[in-house]
Amino acid sequence: QVQLVESGGGLVQAGGSLRLSCAASGRTFSSYAMGWFRQVPGKEREFVAAITYNGGRTYYVDSVKGRFTISRDNAKNTVYLQMNSLKPEDTAVYYCASRRTVALNITPGGYDYWGQGTQVTVSS
Secondary structure: OOOEEEEOOEEEEOOOOEEEEEEEOOOOHHHOEEEEEEEOOOOOOEEEEEEOOOOOOEEEOHHHOOOEEEEEEOOOOEEEEEEOOOOHHHOEEEEEEEEOOOOOOOOHHHOOEEOOOEEEEEEO
């Protein structure tokens, strides 16, 4: 069993930055691909970014490319999402997720464990 705890959300003005962190329990973190998703009320959970088990490959949804960066520190069992040039449309609850394999995936159903989410609000 893996437990994921997100932090770093908050309120920021458009154009600002936030860094989300996701701390994972367990000794298998370095073997798992990780992803970040987001969700607004009334909409489906949306893929944001993913990273392979060793950080060797990343993938982003088009709307955040060039603004967001996913990274991981396997020694700290933590994955990060650096968000720059934030826009009001980035407002959502952000979730981190892990999957019991090394390869990344962009669909929510491809992940086995989820955090509780952290709210990000971008004001215009």
